[in-house]
Amino acid sequence: MARVVSVFHSTKKQITVERLLTLSTVVVLVLLWFIVTELKLVSDILVPSPHKVIKSFFEIAKDGYKENSLLTHLGDSMIRLIGSFLLVIITAIPLGLISGYNSKIRAIVDPLIEFYRPLPPLAYYTLLVLWMGIENSSKIALLYLAGFAPVYISCVSGVRKIKNDYIDGAYTLGANSRQVFFHVIFPACLPDMFVGVRTAIGVAYTTLVAAEMVAAVTGIGWMVLDASKFLRSDIIFLGIFIMGITGIIIDGIIRVVESKVVPWKGKE
Template sequence: MRRRQGVSLAWLYLATFVLGIGLWWLYAALGDNELAPAPPEVIESFREGLRDGWLLEHTAASLQRVVAGFLLGVALAIPAGFLMGWYRWARGMVEPWVQFFRTVPPLALIPLVIVFLGIGETAKIFVIFLAAFLSCVIATFQGVRNVDVTFVNAARVLGANDATIFARVIVPASMPYIFVGMRVALGSSWATLVASELLAAPTGLGRMMQSAQQFLQTERIVVGIIMIGALGFAMDRLLLVLERRLTSWQEVR
């Protein structure tokens, strides 16, 4: 039964992909916008980028920034979320700042980031880090807060101390929330990439798309969008695989 469901879902993925490409091609062929690139033009631009090397160069630069910012954000968000959920004093000290900065778009922070960190790689990674951190810390905090109190009380009755309860009850029960937060953080990291590469980036997919916009090279813009979407999708699938391995005990539909 599981295998048939997997095949069915794969066919749905394929069908919606073909439908999307078909509608795009139809719009490019019949629309009045001469700048709208058709799929063959985008494919040719993609081949040119691979042949000349500029696409791999931009992709590698962006991937490095996203991975660094995402990993740093998650590495700090998970312990911060646990502290906020487990200790009242930590929640009182951290939550107001988290909620405040969650409402501020990363793009609005760029002028201050330039002032304090300059326009180097540190500034670009920091903007991505902030987006990933704010997305993941709330999910982790909510995971700790939603742990069934019955499990905690049962562990105490059996003689478990705080450290054992935290390691054997709180952490496993919070894992599904943490992975949801990580997936949202990953999306936020890629969404913030273009904004981070406004900081005088010499390379990167965001920089490539900005340059293509100036010269009306719309096919390159589409290539950049496709690369960002494909890389983000692939990384999200990897997180799903890791989640299934670490939360195999969880019942899902």
């Protein structure tokens, strides 16, 4: 019992130290940014001061940007991102699990994934616009394709690295194929699945700017691109911070869900 208590306090202390290190990293970076801009080591056009970025945030929060509020820009980006992400989850996960379980299906699907996966998003975005128009459907499709491959590949990898002993043991105990899939294969793949999901949301978010480049008038990515035309580096920095913070929040939500669904991860 004393050993368990000792390990608990040691782990708690380690987490506290790690959080302090994370906080100190952020503080140091902000201080360096402040010092560089205050001493005017770099042109204000290239690197705006923290005060200027904060001022731009309050101005846009109050008056909006190009006739649309900040919440509208953020909301439209989130609709495109989360809409595509939900489509990825309900299609890539089942297909990845089935492909990992069935080599014939994998032989059919893998060539398609491996062909388009290395392609830059803008290479096929013009085709999506021609096929689906300039509305949200083409943008969601682009983000969907960007996020599909990481989730699919992680699910296939998760299935293929399951030890045969687990599957054979389940069959020996009288389980059928359906029970083996849902009670052995699926739980064993969850850690890899969440890695793929977290990777996919990052890839999709980085593609968001490309998705909002063509015929968009709202979105955080579009706001950054539009501001760059007028050398508004303060708005560019603001947009980057908003995308970074929302990305961290979304990833944090996924990690919380993962801790509830896969409590055994890292405790083997």
